[in-house]
Amino acid sequence: MLGVIADDVTGATDVAVSLRRNGLRTLLYFGTPPPETEPPAAEAVVVALRSRMIPAAAAVTDSLRALGWLRGHRVRQVYFKYCSTFDSTAEGNIGPVLAALATALDARTVVTTPSSPQHGRTQYRGHLFVGDELLADSPMRDHPLTPMRDSNLVRLLQAQVPEPVGLLGHDTVRAGGAALRRAIRQATAHYLLADATTEEDLRVLGRVLAEDPLVAGAAGLAGGLAAALGRGHPPEDEFDLGGPAAVLSGSCSARTLEQVGELLRLGRPAHRLDPIAQPDPETLAAQALDWFDTTTGHGPLIYSTMSPAELRHTQDALGVEGSARILERATGLIAVGLARRGIRRLITAGGETSGAVVAALGVRGGAIGPEAAPGVPWIRPVDPAHPLLLLKSGNFGAPDLLATASTPHRTDPPCPLAP
Numbered sequence: 001m002l003g004v005i006a007d008d009v010t011g012a013t014d015v016a017v018s019l020r021r022n023g024l025r026t027l028l029y030f031g032t033p034p035p036e037t038e039p040p041a042a043e044a045v046v047v048a049l050r051s052r053m054i055p056a057a058a059a060v061t062d063s064l065r066a067l068g069w070l071r072g073h074r075v076r077q078v079y080f081k082y083c084s085t086f087d088s089t090a091e092g093n094i095g096p097v098l099a100a101l102a103t104a105l106d107a108r109t110v111v112t113t114p115s116s117p118q119h120g121r122t123q124y125r126g127h128l129f130v131g132d133e134l135l136a137d138s139p140m141r142d143h144p145l146t147p148m149r150d151s152n153l154v155r156l157l158q159a160q161v162p163e164p165v166g167l168l169g170h171d172t173v174r175a176g177g178a179a180l181r182r183a184i185r186q187a188t189a190h191y192l193l194a195d196a197t198t199e200e201d202l203r204v205l206g207r208v209l210a211e212d213p214l215v216a217g218a219a220g221l222a223g224g225l226a227a228a229l230g231r232g233h234p235p236e237d238e239f240d241l242g243g244p245a246a247v248l249s250g251s252c253s254a255r256t257l258e259q260v261g262e263l264l265r266l267g268r269p270a271h272r273l274d275p276i277a278q279p280d281p282e283t284l285a286a287q288a289l290d291w292f293d294t295t296t297g298h299g300p301l302i303y304s305t306m307s308p309a310e311l312r313h314t315q316d317a318l319g320v321e322g323s324a325r326i327l328e329r330a331t332g333l334i335a336v337g338l339a340r341r342g343i344r345r346l347i348t349a350g351g352e353t354s355g356a357v358v359a360a361l362g363v364r365g366g367a368i369g370p371e372a373a374p375g376v377p378w379i380r381p382v383d384p385a386h387p388l389l390l391l392k393s394g395n396f397g398a399p400d401l402l403a404t405a406s407t408p409h410r411t412d413p414p415c416p417l418a419p
């Protein structure tokens, strides 16, 4: 089994989809499961950590704990998933985590690349591109937490690890097979950043790295590995996508605004959460559930999604953290209430919002199912009492994604649901 340690939750769903798309039956856990948790039969298991932004020493501790659990459960190869834009501070955490995993796994040379062409990220001559721009010229230059002001990956990683970092150039990767193997074997560097501009480059790398104890990168190289290990097409496991659906949206991204707009245009039953009118999260949630109990129709929407101007108004009134705290607590309570009332498909929009819902429901993990949109898979929680989940990143999906994902099936009962 391939074991993946991902440094954030949406990164974990992204890599899990990439593995499944290439043929591996994949499980996802939110956080390292307790030692006694026995994963059901699968070909890959992803542990989603929240280690990207925490201090490097804590990220190393969390990652080694995840590694310990994976090694205790039939994992023979480990993949460390970091962000395709190489998000990290000057102090780490990519380098320190990679070094700790390499030591623990006794890996002599670790090949890595953030290349993920499906997301427009490519590596060429050791430099990372975001679409047509170098990383340092892209909007990542002004990221609020991890501004990326250098595009040279060798230099970026070398600043984070004591051992030498080298480059596997594009010509060497393209040569593939024996030549590529030889270049890796003869390298004196401990870490090798591999150029890759296409999915085919990543598949070439995947074939050569299929036996390595540790590989690292974004969803792209994980897909290349899975292509070498898997059956090349998604597994045909049973995924019943029926049952009453509801949408919970806390993302205020431009794309989510469009998707929520589409639900409103279709006339779906909708209830807006207003934390200024009701700042007590328990009451806010109770009001939403009272509304749900009396509304009629299919696929209801409960949302706090609003335009940037309205959002600023709320944040001025309640503070950025204050308003987020109220809404995330309320949204979690609403998710629990909806599940108790018989919602079997829960669609959430926004990374933090999804994290709050998963935590409130107590979902420990699940099986990765078909993609509703690229990078947005259905998740079937391990505990069958929990509804199917679709955790949508703010920027992902076409404008009709929330509508199509919550479309009623012929046999779904309409709201109000019988208690």
Ligand SMILES: Nc1ncnc2c1ncn2[C@@H]1O[C@H](COP(=O)(O)OP(=O)(O)OP(=O)(O)O)[C@@H](O)[C@H]1O
Residues within 6 Å of the ligand: 010, 250, 251, 252, 253, 256, 304, 305, 306, 311, 314, 315, 323, 324, 325, 327, 328, 349, 350, 351, 352, 353, 354, 392, 393, 394, 395
């Ligand atoms: N009306 C609102 N007023 C103030 N804060 C809000 C409002 N609606 C949502 N929020 C908060 O804004 C944050 C939105 O973040 P979230 O991660 O859910 O979405 P996103 O940033 O668009 O998604 P992603 O992280 O996947 O890109 C949440 O903390 C949410 O609670």
Ligand SMILES: O=C(O)[C@@H](O)C(=O)CO
Residues within 6 Å of the ligand: 008, 010, 011, 012, 014, 015, 082, 083, 084, 085, 116, 119, 218, 219
């Ligand atoms: O690699 C990416 O860009 C994403 O999977 C990610 O890490 C989101 O946080």
